[in-house]
Amino acid sequence: MKMFLAPTVLAAALALAPAAGAQTLPDYYPKEYSQIVEGSKKENKLVIYSIMAEYNWRPVIEGFKKKYPWIDVQTLDLGSGEVFERFYAEKASGARTGDLMINGAVDKWLQFAGRGELLEYESPEAAKVPDWSKPRKGIYSVSADPMVIVYNKALIPEAQAPKSLADLVKMTSAAPAKYKNKITTYNAGTEAFGLAINWAYVKKNGDKAWDQFAEMAKVVRPEGSAGPMVEKITAGEYMAGYFVSAIVLYPRLNDPARARILGWSFPTDGTPIIIRGMGIPKAATNMNSAKLMLDHIISHEGQVAFGKGGLTPYRADVKDDEVPRYTFSRVAKEAGGEQNLVIVDYDQDIVAKGPEFQAKWKKVFGQN
Incomplete structure (x- = not known):
C-alpha cells in the first residue's frame, strides 16, 4: 500500500532533513565559522604544496570531500626546498600560488614567517592539540x-x-x-x-x-x-x-x-x-578552503586519516587501535618515554x- 505525506508534513520533514553537503560543526567552533564554509563555495580548486605522497593524502581527502564535496583538491608532492622556492617564484611573477603549505624544514618556515608571508590563522582546533605542535602563530603540525x-x-x-x-x-x-x-x-x-x-x-x-x-x-x-x-x-x-x-x-x-x-x-x-609544519600564505587564492582543510587535518578525524595514510598522529585523543601503525604516544612509550x-x-x-x-x-x- 502506498503512503502519502500531507503537504505540511512533507514540508516539515524536508526542513528537518540535512541538505546535501550540510555540515554539523563541533560545538566548540564559533558561530561565524559558517561564513568560512559558505565562502569556500565561491572558490576554485584548493592547491596544496606538500612533501607527502598521494597515498599519504588519500584517506584525508576522502574524509574532507565528504564534509565539503564542492571543493576540488590538488596536492603536489614537492621537495622540502621546492615548496617555498616555488611559492616565492610564483608570487614574484604574479602567478597563482599554493593555498596551503606543508613542509618539515624548520629554517624555511621561520624565514617564510619572518618575511611576513604567513597568515596568522587561529584554528578552532588549536586548543585540542599540544603546544609544541603550534611552534609559531599560524603554523600547525600535520604529524609528528x-x-x-x-x-x-x-x-x-x-x-x-x-x-x-x-x-x-x-x-x-x-x-x-x-x-x-x-x-x-x-x-x-x-x-x-x-x-x-x-x-x-x-x-x-x-x-x-x-x-x-x-x-x-x-x-x-x-x-x-x-x-x-x-x-x-x-x-x-x-x-x-x-x-x-x-x-x-x-x-x-x-x-x-x-x-x-x-x-x-x-x-x-x-x-x-619531525613536526611537519602547515600554514596558509597571505597570498592564497582560496583562503576559506585552505582554512577548512587545515582545521580538518588537525581535527581528530583528520589525524586518524593521516594515520591511516602512514603518518603519525599526535592528538592525545587518537587511540592506538584507530590507526594501523603508530601514534605519538605509542612512539614515546617504545622509545622509553618522552x-x-x-x-x-x-x-x-x-x-x-x-x-x-x-x-x-x-x-x-x-x-x-
Missing part, C-alpha cells in the same frame, strides 16, 4: 613523525641490532673498514630536512652528539632523501641507516619479503620527531646559525 634506525637483517644479526646511535658508534668503530660507506643518513650539510634533525639532536645532546657524528663520519655515505636510503639498505648496498624517516619505511614493511629483510628501532638515546624523544622544534637560532652548523657538519663528514 619519528626518525629511526633501519638495518639489513641479513647483514646485521638480530643479536647485534643497533637500538641507539651509541650502539651504531660502538659497532662501526670496532670494524671501520667493514662498515665504510655502508651506513647512511640525511645529508645535513645540504638538505634543510637533515639540518633540522641534526640541529635538534645536537641541541639535546651537546658535544656528545658531535663526538658521535665524528665517529659515524668514518663510515657514513649521506643521502638526500629517505627513499634511496631504504631501497639501498634493502638491496644490501648499505647495512644500516640512522635518522631515517619512518613514514618512508612503514609502507615497505607491508611487503612480507621486505619485512623479512628490514629491521628497525626507535633510537633510545634520542628519537628525532624524555628520549627529540622534538625538532622551531628554534629561531637555526636561521642565523644554520649555515655555520652546516659548515661544521660538512667538515666533520669530510665534505669540504
